Amino acid sequence: PAPFTVLSGVGTSQLVEIRATDEAGNAWVCQFTLVLQDTISPIPNSATLPDVLEECNATLLIPSANDNCDGLITATTTDPINYSAQGSYVVTWNYTDSEGNSTSQTQNIIIDDTTAPDISACSPDTSFTVDIDSCEKLMAGIDIGTPSVTDNCALDTVFNDLSATLPLGSHVITWTAIDEAGNSSICTQSIEIVDQEAPSLTCPNDTLVIIAPPSTSEFINIPLPLVSDNCSLDSYSNDFTGIEDASAIYNIGTTVVTWMAIDDSGNSSSCSMSVTLLDNVPPEITCPPNVDVDATADSCEAYVVVDLPTASDSDGIASITNDYNGTSDASGIYPVGETTLTWTATDNSGNTSQCQSLVSVNDVSPPTIVDCPSDVEVYLNSGECNIDSSDVTIASPLVSETCGVDTMYNDAPASFVVGSTTITWTVLDDSGNSSICQFNVSVIDTIVPVIIDCPNDTTSYVGLGECDLDSSLVGLVQPIIDDPCGDIMISNDAPELFPVGSTTVQWTISDGSGNSSICLQEINVLDTIPPTLIDCSSDAEVYLDEGDCTISLADITLEEPLIESDCEVLSISSDAPSVFSPGTTIVLWTIEDASGNSTTCAQNVNVIDTIAPAILECPEDSLVIVSESDCFTSTLVLEQPVATDPCSSLLITNDAPAEFWVGFTEVLWTISDTLGNESYCTQIVQVIDDTPPVIVECASDTVIYSGEGQCDIILNLNPPSVTDGCGVDTIYHNGPAA
Structure with missing residues (x-):
């Protein structure tokens, strides 16, 4: 590469070529590969990691370092990062870059709880x-x-x-x-x-001493109670002497001695005993005189004042009582009859004496009849004209008699005839006082006359031109009846003329008590002559609307047949469907009169479809490029048009040729439904020859010499030899004309 070319990306290699060339053009070449390597370890972002001091638990924050190539490096460790046990720990953190260069740091963790609960x-x-x-x-x-x-x-x-x-x-x-x-x-x-437990205290047993008159007191020795406490006892005493010992002089009668024991915690207990001094001589008693009174009016009792008895005893009288009210005064309310009073006198030593007196209360009021029985209505049974008294429920009167009813009776007869009978009740109480009341028993005849045989139902027929019959022609006969208690009357509600159909005749039979029975007879007048058809409905033609494949009955006007009937025409109906499909539908008309006689006739309804299929989409024009040496195509597959018709399936055809030659061909598509309606659309197919003519041999170069005195010459050049699979249209050159 050129000098000062920068290499980037650890692991990137570059082939370096050094070429030396002398002035004579001689060259010397050597090559070596330069590889970029990273040997620099990450540098921690904190020079020293802080100690972590916690009392209960600690979760370490993960430190980081910066690397010259990888940027931010997150530390890793094989030590735990969560601590909860008391103690000191050292965690080693490692920072390693992608080339394996690494740096490590240690961090101290101290879990030391110094806080008391x-x-x-x-x-x-x-x-x-x-x-x-x-x-x-x-x-x-x-x-x-x-x-x-x-x-x-x-x-x-x-x-x-x-x-x-x-x-x-x-x-x-x-x-x-x-x-x-x-x-x-x-x-x-x-x-x-x-200590909330009271002392244990048990009193001496009760003491009973019998003394002889005239003495009224005596010294009695009383044993000490039994006293103890779960902790420590403070004191105990009695309320008769005020000290622990209750021995003393006691008077005749009963003296209750109560003991009290108290412990050092203030808890107390008490118990009681009795010291009784008695004599054994009963008192003397004299009863009051007997009493005789009348009961209060309309009552079975009376308030009686009873005198008091008299009693005496050397020990004194403690009480005088009677066994009627348990007091010393027997005055009060007493029932009718005799009540025996027993009086008892008791002295202070419990000795008793008794005597008896008599209280008599007399009843002088008759019974009160609060409610006499209501009047009774009873009904005769079938076939009877009277009713036995045993078949009549006669209620007893409601009587108020506080002193007691002795007997009740009435004067009802052995049998009751039709009509009203008065019954008298008599009530006697236990003292012979009496009262009466009366009520009525009415026997009612509600038995309707018995119809043994109701007339049979009849059937008659009207003649031609008739719609009703006279009542004398339908067979009305009276029913056969039976009634044991009175005269009868027979009637009916038959009309004078009976119309066609069923008429119910009600026969009514009434007796002398106003009871009546009815029975029903059906009179049937039949019409068996059917309606006369004058003219059936004409055939109908209807045309479908565009988009419809059916037509509703509501959109077609069907004429009813013309008829003639002697009686009422009940209905004119047809079996026309609610929806008509294309084609001819036969509609059957039915004419029915009120008697069910009917006549029928048929009508043709022709539904015609004149709507051509709808072409939704004609195929797009097609462009075909023939291959070299071809001038037509016979493999073109044409897409069909998209069309729809709501009423039938479609037939789709076209006039496409078997072969499409270079140029334009118009294809006519025809869409036909099953009823012969047709739609059309056209498609253009263009066939293109894009293969140029082949110049087999170009004309040879030619040298032409002009004649003397000429500076130009008319060119007559020989054309080249040319071939083309679809024919050569024209050959021309760009040379000058001369």
């Missing part, structure tokens, strides 16, 4: 009661709470110095939290062990 909240102070029958608390399984502890790195353990058993009193518990680096923190918690 944070006990932000010690377990709250708390208290516990001593165990039952004990003066200390067994702490095994007792939840005293847990401090809230956090650590910047990882917590190792949290523990306390709680003893297995705590005695009564206050205790300070120390909690210690240690992290995995050995740093620790403490907090304290107070626990109070309290």
Whole structure:
């Protein structure tokens, strides 16, 4: 290369040639290959990597270096880049460029946790009661709470110095939290062990002493109660003597002695015993006189004032009661009848005496009939003119009688005839008082007359020119009937004239009670004469619109046939399709009268298609270049036109020759549908001969001499020898004419 040519790209090689030439033209040449190599190692961007000091964990940032060829180099290492265990580590970083030149650096990593755990909240102070029958608390399984502890790195353990058993009193518990680096923190918690168990206190048994009159008191020896405490007892006493010993003089009757025991923690227990002094002589009692009163009007009870009995006892009367209301006063409301009162007098020693008195209440009010039975309607059964009383439901009256009903009865007859019968109820109470009420039983005849045989349905026919029949000609006959309880009347709703069709005649049979029965007879008047066809519809021709292959029935006007009928024409219809296709369709007309008689005739509907196929695209003109020595082509394949017709398939033809000669040829395309409609388009085929004529031999060079005195000469040059596969058109030269 030229001097000062710059080579770029590591590994690029260049062949260098040195040539020496002397003045005589002698030359000496030597060659060598120059190869560009990179031997410079990357230079770290930081001369010294900083030490990484963390307490819990560290993730190293990857350093980089700059290379003279590769630019920025990212360091690599085989050492971990994430550290979480306490300790010191050295990481070796390597920077290597694409040519293998490398530089390395080391970096120190120190993971040293010096932060103690944070006990932000010690377990709250708390208290516990001593165990039952004990003066200390067994702490095994007792939840005293847990401090809230956090650590910047990882917590190792949290523990306390709680003893297995705590005695009564206050205790300070120390909690210690240690992290995995050995740093620790403490907090304290107070626990109070309290005694809430009351002393155990068992009273002496109740004491019962019988004393003889006239004594009313006596000294009684009372045993001491049984007292103990789980911790330490403070004192105990009773409320009768105020000291531990309850022995003393007690009066006749019952004295309740209550004991109270208190321990050093202020817990207390109590129990009670009774000391009873009794005599054994019953009191004396005298009953009040018997009482006799009438009950309150319209009531089965009365308020009775009863005098009090009298009683006496040397020990005193504790109570006087009766067994009616359980009090000392027996006055109150008493029911009709006799009530025996038993009086009981009790003295202060519990001795009792009894006597009896009588309270009589008399009922003088008759029963109250609150609601007499409603009037009853009963209906005769078929074939009967009266009804047995056992077949009539006679309800009992609703009676209000607080003192009790003795009996109720009525005067209903053994059988009921058609019409209304009055029934009287009589009510007697237990005291012989009576009341009456009345209601009516109505027997109703609702049995309709029985139609044994309704007239049979009949069928009659109208004659020619008739559309109805007189009622005397259709066979009306009365039904056969039966009714046991009264006269009957027979009628019908037959018209005077029966039209063609079915007419329902209703026969009505009524008895003397207004009951009626009906039956129906069908009178059928038939018309069997069909309508007369005067003229069937004319044949129709319709033409399709462009783009349509069918025509809707709605777009065609079809004339109805002309008919004549004696009675009503029900319908004129045809089987014409909703859509007509090209060609002839036979439409059948049906004329039907109201009796179903019908006449038919046929009509031709001819749908004509005069729309030629649509040419969407004619083939483009074709250009063909024949090969050398050819003047025509017979292998040209022409593309067909694109055409459409909605009604039929298409036939596509053309008048193309078998061979296309050099020049222009017009091809006529013809598109025909199945109905003979045609469309046309033309295509130009141009055949080109681009092979030049061959000059087989050019005319020889010629020397022509002019005649004496001439300075020019008319040229008569021999033409060259020329051939061409498609014929030579003309040969000319560019020489002068003379």
